Amino acid sequence: MPTLNPQELRPIWDALAVVCGRWRMPIIHCLCGQPLRFSELEAHLDHITPKALAEHLHALELNGLVSREVLPTRPVVTRYGLTEHGRSVLPLLQEMRRFGEQHRQHLTTG
Numbered sequence: 001m002p003t004l005n006p007q008e009l010r011p012i013w014d015a016l017a018v019v020c021g022r023w024r025m026p027i028i029h030c031l032c033g034q035p036l037r038f039s040e041l042e043a044h045l046d047h048i049t050p051k052a053l054a055e056h057l058h059a060l061e062l063n064g065l066v067s068r069e070v071l072p073t074r075p076v077v078t079r080y081g082l083t084e085h086g087r088s089v090l091p092l093l094q095e096m097r098r099f100g101e102q103h104r105q106h107l108t109t110g
Helices: 006-019 022-032 038-044 051-063 090-109
Strands: 068-070 078-080
Touching: 006 078, 022 038, 022 051, 022 078, 022 090, 038 051, 038 068, 038 078, 051 068
Parallel strands: none
Antiparallel strands: 068 078
């Protein structure tokens, strides 16, 4: 088996640093249709705590995948949406879903 040099693995580590985390890909999935408010995201993501949602949104925002828009309304409304860079993750998300479906079928059919 050929060995990979560390420079070949670096892009994989970089990608994992951005999308890893239990909730990051599900958040991206929720935002692929339209921007959502924090409470709307919470409603779509069963069992996520507000703290975890805030942390993951912040990390995704820092990495340029999610944008945060504060609307000048009363009360203030904050919406989160995917950036152009965030949309570049969608093919990866689709492949992960396809693999997950195949893997589940593989496990159930033995």
